[in-house]
Amino acid sequence: MTKTNSEDYLRMYRQMVRIRTFEDNANQLYLSAKMPGLTHMYSGEEAVAVGICEALTDDDRITSTHRGHGHCVAKGANFREMFCELLGKEEGYCRGKGGSMHIADQSHGNLGANAIVGGSMGIATGSALRAKLLGQNDVTVCFFGDGATAQGLLYEVMNMAALWHLPVIYACENNGYSEYTKTEEIAAGSITARAEAFGIEAFKVDGQDVLAVNALTQKLVARCRKGEGPFFVELETYRYHGHHVGDINREYYRSKDEEKDWKENRDPIVRFRGWLVDQGIATEAEIEAMNAEIEEDATAAVAYAEAAKYPDVSEVDMHVYAD
Amino acid sequence: MREITLSQAVNEAIAEEMRRDATVFLMGEDVAEAGTPFKVLSGLVEEFGTERVIDTPISEPGFVGLAVGAAMTGARPIVDLMFGDFIYLVMDQLCNQAAKQHYMSGGKLKVPMVLRTNMGATRRSAAQHSQSLQALVAHIPGLKVAMPSSAYEAKGLMKTAIRDNNPVVIFEDKLMYQDKAPVPEEEYLIPFGVANVKRTGTDITFIATSSMVQVAEKAADILAKEGISVEVIDPRTIVPLDEETLLASVRKTSRAIVIDEGHQSYGVTAEIASRLNEKAFYHLDAPVLRMGAMDVPVPFSPALEDVTVPTPETVAANARRLCAGEMIHAA
Ligand SMILES: Cc1ncc(C[n+]2csc(CCOP(=O)(O)OP(=O)(O)O)c2C)c(N)n1
Numbered sequence: 001m002t003k004t005n006s007e008d009y010l011r012m013y014r015q016m017v018r019i020r021t022f023e024d025n026a027n028q029l030y031l032s033a034k035m036p037g038l039t040h041m042y043s044g045e046e047a048v049a050v051g052i053c054e055a056l057t058d059d060d061r062i063t064s065t066h067r068g069h070g071h072c073v074a075k076g077a078n079f080r081e082m083f084c085e086l087l088g089k090e091e092g093y094c095r096g097k098g099g100s101m102h103i104a105d106q107s108h109g110n111l112g113a114n115a116i117v118g119g120s121m122g123i124a125t126g127s128a129l130r131a132k133l134l135g136q137n138d139v140t141v142c143f144f145g146d147g148a149t150a151q152g153l154l155y156e157v158m159n160m161a162a163l164w165h166l167p168v169i170y171a172c173e174n175n176g177y178s179e180y181t182k183t184e185e186i187a188a189g190s191i192t193a194r195a196e197a198f199g200i201e202a203f204k205v206d207g208q209d210v211l212a213v214n215a216l217t218q219k220l221v222a223r224c225r226k227g228e229g230p231f232f233v234e235l236e237t238y239r240y241h242g243h244h245v246g247d248i249n250r251e252y253y254r255s256k257d258e259e260k261d262w263k264e265n266r267d268p269i270v271r272f273r274g275w276l277v278d279q280g281i282a283t284e285a286e287i288e289a290m291n292a293e294i295e296e297d298a299t300a301a302v303a304y305a306e307a308a309k310y311p312d313v314s315e316v317d318m319h320v321y322a323d
Numbered sequence: 324m325r326e327i328t329l330s331q332a333v334n335e336a337i338a339e340e341m342r343r344d345a346t347v348f349l350m351g352e353d354v355a356e357a358g359t360p361f362k363v364l365s366g367l368v369e370e371f372g373t374e375r376v377i378d379t380p381i382s383e384p385g386f387v388g389l390a391v392g393a394a395m396t397g398a399r400p401i402v403d404l405m406f407g408d409f410i411y412l413v414m415d416q417l418c419n420q421a422a423k424q425h426y427m428s429g430g431k432l433k434v435p436m437v438l439r440t441n442m443g444a445t446r447r448s449a450a451q452h453s454q455s456l457q458a459l460v461a462h463i464p465g466l467k468v469a470m471p472s473s474a475y476e477a478k479g480l481m482k483t484a485i486r487d488n489n490p491v492v493i494f495e496d497k498l499m500y501q502d503k504a505p506v507p508e509e510e511y512l513i514p515f516g517v518a519n520v521k522r523t524g525t526d527i528t529f530i531a532t533s534s535m536v537q538v539a540e541k542a543a544d545i546l547a548k549e550g551i552s553v554e555v556i557d558p559r560t561i562v563p564l565d566e567e568t569l570l571a572s573v574r575k576t577s578r579a580i581v582i583d584e585g586h587q588s589y590g591v592t593a594e595i596a597s598r599l600n601e602k603a604f605y606h607l608d609a610p611v612l613r614m615g616a617m618d619v620p621v622p623f624s625p626a627l628e629d630v631t632v633p634t635p636e637t638v639a640a641n642a643r644r645l646c647a648g649e650m651i652h653a654a
Pocket residue numbers: 066067115116117118144145146147148149175177178179243352381383405409412
């Protein structure tokens with residue numbers, strides 16, 4: 001095991017724990033009525049965002065979803081600006097104007113979460129078109145859920161991406177549900193076959209296995225840079241919480257046993273942690289220390305955001321039009 | 324009289340019409356098992372089954388298109404659009420297809436469908452889940468637009484909408500679902516195009532829609548204490564619009580403020596204000612004032628969001644100035 005690889009692995013682990021920790025704190029803010037509105041937790045799906053984003057550079061772009069905190073952290077965002085945004089504070093990534101469902105982090109190539117299911121598919125594909133037209137070498141990853149595959153827009157943009165060989169990767173996070181409905185009730189046939197019908201190479205991967213996700217993405221990103229895109233990846237994963245933080249009594253659509261099974265037997269963080277220790281990349285003690293440090297970081301960022309100030313009311317009509 | 328929530332009122336209206344008419348069915352995202360995220364339609368699938376209460380994929384243009392086709396061929400679909408903001412996704416089906424079939428076919432085809440959706444900010448839901456887009460559809464000939472302001476209106480207007488032979492869009496205020504109002508047990512319908520004079524007054528008329536009716540009434544309470552007598556009118560449907568009732572009121576009071584939660588520019592308020600100007604000009608002592616939402620996307624931060632919509636205080640402040648003659652020369 002070379003030193004660099006070890007560093008990569010540890011960073012992947014750290015990023016997954018950062019997402020989980022961020023979400024636990026965000027959930028707590030909601031439960032204690034300190035967060036305005038609702039938010040959608042990414043917990044359980046960490047290996048997807050991290051496996052993919054660790055294969056990207058800051059120049060590569062992503063588009064995110066309503067369940068976007070994971071993508072945002074994985075693409076390099078800071079806790080402070082994220083919590084400030086969730087609380088509608090001036091120092092948030094969007095000066096409090098966007099909130100959880102619209103966090104964008106331009107500095108790391110995150111073009112933004114989106115509250116319209118499927119709403120970012122055009123944006124992602126357009127970003128890839130720009131890369132091709134301007135001779136730039138970056139790749140765009142379009143994250144969306146299984147539910148979003150029902151939007152016609154996906155098929156319009158995949159057709160164009162395939163015709164024009166655009167450097168875009170469609171990453172379908174199949175967590176088994178869209179809101180309160182099981183995927184099999186809303187998706188006919190095969191999801192990957194839909195991409196294949198356009199001549200797009202499509203893959204299915206275990207979204208709870210960060211190494212598998214990362215290895216595949218590295219290959220696809222490299223091929224995109226050579227003009228071999230687009231690609232489609234379906235990642236099998238699971239959300240631990242309800243559809244949003246307020247979706248607490250959910251047994252009418254999803255059993256406790258099913259949730260328990262995914263959490264106890266397929267948790268992406270637990271699995272990867274075991275592997276790191278087995279391979280001698282980190283000791284249990286080192287991992288515990290890392291977890292504790294991340295927790296402290298989050299606690300400090302939450303406290304900072306709670307004390308931070310709201311934007312001045314005069315900002316309300318700023319940013320409607322660009323200068 | 325018993326009191327029920329706006330949510331229960333909508334549910335009852337739909338259930339009663341589905342019992343009465345076997346061609347009525349309901350379709351939308353998470354309408355069946357979940358009864359919608361706002362739980363408005365809970366219990367309907369248990370009574371009517373999954374054949375008539377249909378969960379759809381997240382394909383808004385698709386299922387609104389299906390509703391148009393089903394309506395043209397003998398059914399009476401009610402489609403549920405989870406948030407009013409998603410109207411943009413279905414504009415072609417609604418405005419090019421549903422709205423125009425009757426006219427384009429020389430009166431031969433009919434599209435008796437209802438699109439029920441919502442509006443309203445200050446729920447901390449940010450720019451894509453907070454809009455009040457009634458002006459967009461009210462602009463299109465062929466669509467009727469209802470805006471219930473309480474549980475009573477929600478029930479009576481929904482029943483009329485379901486029986487109407489045209490596409491009807493109903494905007495419910497998503498912050499009002501738990502608000503209770505007296506609703507009779509006996510069946511009633513509220514005809515379209517008949518405004519409701521909520522209170523009579525002599526100094527100024529407030530014409531307010533949906534969420535803004537409460538705001539107008541609170542403003543009227545504030546002003547009553549100061550000796551300003553306000554007439555509050557709820558048009559209930561903006562298409563068709565009960566011009567006569569509005570004009571009669573303004574001829575009497577000679578001043579008016581029109582209040583609606585859509586963006587102020589090119590909005591519902593502008594349309595109503597200009598009709599009053601055209602038809603009651605010589606009775607007016609002051610320019611008719613529009614009060615809509617600020618012309619900005621709805622911001623997430625509570626510190627910003629709350630100032631984007633009219634409040635009882637801002638309405639009362641404007642009314643005071645109008646009554647004092649201050650704004651007569653306003654630009
Ligand atoms: C156009 C549109 N339709 C409906 C919704 C309401 N909605 C928000 S999330 C969601 C489910 C999305 O499911 P999926 O794409 O699988 O993502 P997940 O929540 O599972 O991550 C729905 C229906 C929306 N935000 N936008």
